[in-house]
Amino acid sequence: MKLLKNIALSDTGFVFNPGTGDSFSVNPIGLSILKDLQEGKSEEAIRNRVIEDYQTDNETIEKDLYDFLKMIEQFNLTDYHE
Amino acid sequence: MKKQIYERPLIQRINTGMMNKFGTKTEYAPVSHIDGLAVKDLIKEYGSPLFVLSEETIRNTYREAVRAFKTRYPKVQFAWSYKTNYINAVCNIFHQEGSWAEVVSGFEYQKAINNGVPGPKIIFNGPDKSDDDLRRAITNNSPIHIDHLDELYRLTELAEEMNKRPNVAIRVNMDTGIYPMWDRFGFNYENGQAWDAINKIILGNRLELIGVHCHIGTFMLSPQAYATAAYKLSDLALGIKKKFGKTIHYIDMGGGFASKNTLKGSFLPGADTTPTIDQFAESITTALLNAGFTENDLPLLILETGRALIDEAGYLLGSVLANKRLSDGRRATIMDFGVNILFTSFWYDHKISPAQEFSSYTEDTVMYGPLCMNIDVVRSHITLPPLRKEDHVVVHTVGAYNMTQWMQFIAMRPAVVIIGIDGKSLIIRNKETIENIESSEVMPDFLKKHELASGILK
Numbered sequence A: 001m002k003l004l005k006n007i008a009l010s011d012t013g014f015v016f017n018p019g020t021g022d023s024f025s026v027n028p029i030g031l032s033i034l035k036d037l038q039e040g041k042s043e044e045a046i047r048n049r050v051i052e053d054y055q056t057d058n059e060t061i062e063k064d065l066y067d068f069l070k071m072i073e074q075f076n077l078t079d080y081h082e
Numbered sequence B: 001m002k003k004q005i006y007e008r009p010l011i012q013r014i015n016t017g018m019m020n021k022f023g024t025k026t027e028y029a030p031v032s033h034i035d036g037l038a039v040k041d042l043i044k045e046y047g048s049p050l051f052v053l054s055e056e057t058i059r060n061t062y063r064e065a066v067r068a069f070k071t072r073y074p075k076v077q078f079a080w081s082y083k084t085n086y087i088n089a090v091c092n093i094f095h096q097e098g099s100w101a102e103v104v105s106g107f108e109y110q111k112a113i114n115n116g117v118p119g120p121k122i123i124f125n126g127p128d129k130s131d132d133d134l135r136r137a138i139t140n141n142s143p144i145h146i147d148h149l150d151e152l153y154r155l156t157e158l159a160e161e162m163n164k165r166p167n168v169a170i171r172v173n174m175d176t177g178i179y180p181m182w183d184r185f186g187f188n189y190e191n192g193q194a195w196d197a198i199n200k201i202i203l204g205n206r207l208e209l210i211g212v213h214c215h216i217g218t219f220m221l222s223p224q225a226y227a228t229a230a231y232k233l234s235d236l237a238l239g240i241k242k243k244f245g246k247t248i249h250y251i252d253m254g255g256g257f258a259s260k261n262t263l264k265g266s267f268l269p270g271a272d273t274t275p276t277i278d279q280f281a282e283s284i285t286t287a288l289l290n291a292g293f294t295e296n297d298l299p300l301l302i303l304e305t306g307r308a309l310i311d312e313a314g315y316l317l318g319s320v321l322a323n324k325r326l327s328d329g330r331r332a333t334i335m336d337f338g339v340n341i342l343f344t345s346f347w348y349d350h351k352i353s354p355a356q357e358f359s360s361y362t363e364d365t366v367m368y369g370p371l372c373m374n375i376d377v378v379r380s381h382i383t384l385p386p387l388r389k390e391d392h393v394v395v396h397t398v399g400a401y402n403m404t405q406w407m408q409f410i411a412m413r414p415a416v417v418i419i420g421i422d423g424k425s426l427i428i429r430n431k432e433t434i435e436n437i438e439s440s441e442v443m444p445d446f447l448k449k450h451e452l453a454s455g456i457l458k
Helices: A028-038 A043-053 A058-074 B039-046 B055-070 B088-096 B106-114 B131-139 B149-162 B193-204 B223-244 B277-289 B307-313 B434-438
Strands: A014-016 A023-026 B011-013 B050-054 B076-081 B100-103 B122-124 B144-146 B167-173 B208-214 B250-252 B300-303 B314-325 B331-335 B352-354 B363-368 B377-384 B392-396 B416-419 B425-429
Touching: A023 A028, A028 A043, A028 A058, A043 A058, A058 B011, A058 B314, B039 B050, B039 B314, B039 B392, B039 B425, B050 B055, B050 B307, B050 B425, B055 B076, B055 B088, B055 B277, B055 B300, B055 B307, B055 B416, B076 B088, B076 B307, B088 B106, B088 B425, B100 B106, B106 B122, B106 B131, B122 B131, B122 B144, B131 B144, B131 B149, B144 B149, B149 B193, B167 B193, B167 B223, B193 B208, B193 B223, B208 B223, B223 B250, B223 B277, B277 B300, B307 B314, B352 B377
Parallel strands: B050 B416, B076 B100, B076 B300, B100 B122, B144 B167, B167 B208, B208 B250, B250 B300, B331 B363
Antiparallel strands: A014 A023, A023 B011, B050 B314, B314 B331, B314 B392, B352 B392, B363 B377, B416 B425
C-alpha cells in the first residue's frame, strides 16, 4: 500500500489531501506510519519498525496497523495505481 | 534508546461543521481512583464489571438535602424510595440518617420490615397492593396511599373486617404546567376526583385520612412545577380543614428531583442544567408557607426523593472486551457491561471516563455492551482516547435504578461494593452465580434426559 503522492504531512500531525480538500489529524505514531508509507515501506517493515520504537508486541501492532491502513484506505489517501 | 509508550495509531477526518458556542467537552480525563481506592485494585479484587457506591457521598448528599429543606421549613421528613435502590445496606444508610421507608409493593414492604423500619414509618404507595399486603399494612399502622377507587373500597371492607381504622392518604395527580402530565397515579385534582375520594373517605368514617400525596413526574427539571403541586395539595388540605374541621397531618410531595445525569437529546450536560436541591426546596417550602396554614396546622412535609440522593454516589467499573471498526468507519468499543446491568443508558448519555492515563488524542466511538442484541448500546457517540482490550472505564452517576432495574439476561449480575467512610471497600451484594438463578427452576422428570443424534460434528 502506498500513500497518494500529493498528500501533505505536517510534523504536528496535520494531514491534507489537496485533491479533495479533506484534512485529517493523526497522533504521533500514526504520523510515523504515514511517513513510512510515503517512503514505500512494506507492512512488515512498518510493523518491525514500530515494535523497535514502541513498547508493544507483534500481535497488537498487527491488529492496530490493519485497522489504521483500512481507515486511510477508506479516507481515500492511498494510491490504487501503484 | 528507551522505547516510547505505545498508543494505537489514529487518524480522524477534520470536519468543519456548524459552530457550537458551548464547545464539546471530551471525557478523557482519567478517573483512576474512587474515594481513594484504585479502580484496577477494585476490579482485581471483586471482578469486572463492578458497581461501586460511596458511603461518604450518600451521607453528604442526604445531609445536604435535609439542610436545604429544614432551614426553610420546620417539619420535614424524608422517606427513602426503595425502588431507586433497595440493596439493604443502602437502605440502612438512609435509615441511619433518619429517613423513613417509601415502598410500592409487598416485596418492598417486606424488605423495609426486614430492615427494622417500624410500620408507622413505612409509607405504602403504588397501584399494586394485595389483600395480604393491605392487611399487613393495616396491622402495622403504616400510612397507606390510596391510588384508585377500587383500592379505597377494598380498604374500607378490610377495615370493617379487621375492625381497625387504617391511616390513609390519597394520591393526587394534577396539572403542574409540565409535559407530559402524569395522571395515571391517584385521583385528579382539576376534575374533582380528588375531592370525591376525600368525601368518600371522611364521610365513610372507616379510614383515617392523615395526608395528601402527589408524585408529579420523574427527572423533573422545573422547580416551579413543585411549587404548583405544593399549592394544590395545600388547597386540598386547607379545604378539608374548612369543610370537615379535620387537620391533615402531612403533605407528601413524592419524588422526581433530577440528578446530574444528562438525558439523551439534551443540548447541555445535566451537571449544568439540573436545578439544585435548594431550588426545589425553595419552591416547595415557599408555596407551603404562603398557602395559609396556621402555625399549629402546618403539615409535616414528606419527601420521597430517590434518584437525586443516590445517583452521584454510584459508579460502574468495567473493562474493554474488544475494539472494532464499523462499516462506516466509526470506531466501536465493546465493554463487559451493557444495557442488562446499565438500564439507565436507555435514557441517559452517561459520563464515562477511562481509568488510566492517556494522551490527548481521541476518537469518536460507539460504546457497545457485551450482549448479542442490537439494542445493547451504552453510548451511541462518545469521544474517548484509544482504549485497549482489558483497559478499565468508570461510568458515573449510576446509583439510581440500575441496581433495581438490572436484568439477569444473557450474563449474570455483578457484585456491588461500598466504599465506607473509613476508606475500605466491602461487598454489599455478591456477584450472581448460576446456582442462584437455577435454584428457582424446576426440571420435570420427563425432561431430565435427552440424546442428541450425532451429526456432522463429532
